[in-house]
Each structure stands twice: as structure tokens, then as C-alpha cells.
Amino acid sequence: SQTIHQWPATLVQPVGSPLSLECTVEGTSNPNLYWYRQAAGRGLQLLFYSVGIGQISSEVPQNLSASRPQDRQFILSSKKLLLSDSGFYLCAWSVVPGTGELFFGEGSRLTVL
């Protein structure tokens, strides 16, 4: 069966520090991968998606970047965090073709102080 792992689960970082959140998927090949952010009291905003190794599409201009060094690994990074980067980050995967269902990780809560 397929599983998705996301870490760290909780992170507190000072403004200006770097960030690396990692997500790995098991039990499937060539998935589409996604990073979403959920700000406090708001919906989910799609940040990045990837349809293959090294292929990253950015949905919104921001202080973050994403990389996909391996088929089932998706990394969210920042060189210098801003206060506005605080939020709950969710990694997800899906298979194409299919019903478009996204399978989410448990999330990483980032607090920037």
C-alpha cells in the first residue's frame, strides 16, 4: 500500500534562517507531488507541484522553492524565512490518470519568530 511521510512535524525557526521540509512517498511510482500551505484560519494554497524528477511548477511568487531530486522525494526550502512563512505545510501525491484524488501527509507546522 502507498504511504507518505513528511518531516519534521513541528519546526520553530527564527526570521532569516533557512528551511528544509522533506516529503517521501512509498508504494507508487512516478506520482505527481504537491506542496500546499494552510495559514491560520485560511484554506489551502497550492505552492508547488511536480510531474517528474526535476520538474517543478510554482503557483505563487514567494520566498520558497521546491525540488524533486528523486522520483518519490519532494523538498520545500527557503534560504531566509520570513514571518509570513509561518503555517501548516502539507505534502500530497496523486496518480495520473485517475480521479484526481490527493493523498496528504500529516503536515509540518512551521512557526517563524
Add this chain to the structure above:
Amino acid sequence: GEDVEQSLFLSVREGDSSVINCTYTDSSSTYLYWYKQEPGAGLQLLTYIFSNMDMKQDQRLTVLLNKKDKHLSLRIADTQTGDSAIYFCAETTGGYNKLIFGAGTRLAVHP
């Protein structure tokens, strides 16, 4: 542009039915979804409906789709305390299984 809107809060009594409403904008969405998020966790798919359907029933859940008005609703029958969570409506857009989510409706179930 793409936008999914839903009310932010709903309070119901245990045993009553809950109805969560959503409006979307992308009429080309092939599927529309309802996801559930429990506190501090990721999202889990509750149910989805294909765009050529008007209704889908799955145990206590009933999804109604009005394509003309771009309106989607989720009805939970016999609501239980375990149903307390945030419910997100989502549409697909632009290919690659990109989902656009609403802000979520927080369902509170009280005795």
C-alpha cells in the same frame, strides 16, 4: 479566476443532519471533492463526485451537485461528535490533478 467559497462555521446538535455548502468557479472541473481535516492532521478524502452526476450517496454522506449554479453540498446524516472537523470543498483545475480548495467549514457537533 479560480475560486472556491464555503461558509466558515457550522454548529449542529448530535443526531441532526449537517449540510455544508460550497460554490466553485471552474465549470470544466471533472471531479469535485470533499475532504475532512481533523485537528493537527492532514486532509483525508471523504468523497468525490463526477461532474456528470447530480447526486452521490455513501452511507451517511450525500453529495449534491448543481452544475448550472456551480453549487456543491455535503449532507451528513445523524451527525456524531466524531464528525467534528474542518471540511474542505475542492475542484480540479488546469490539469495535473491540481486541486483548488475552499477555506474550509469548521463543523462543531454539540450534545
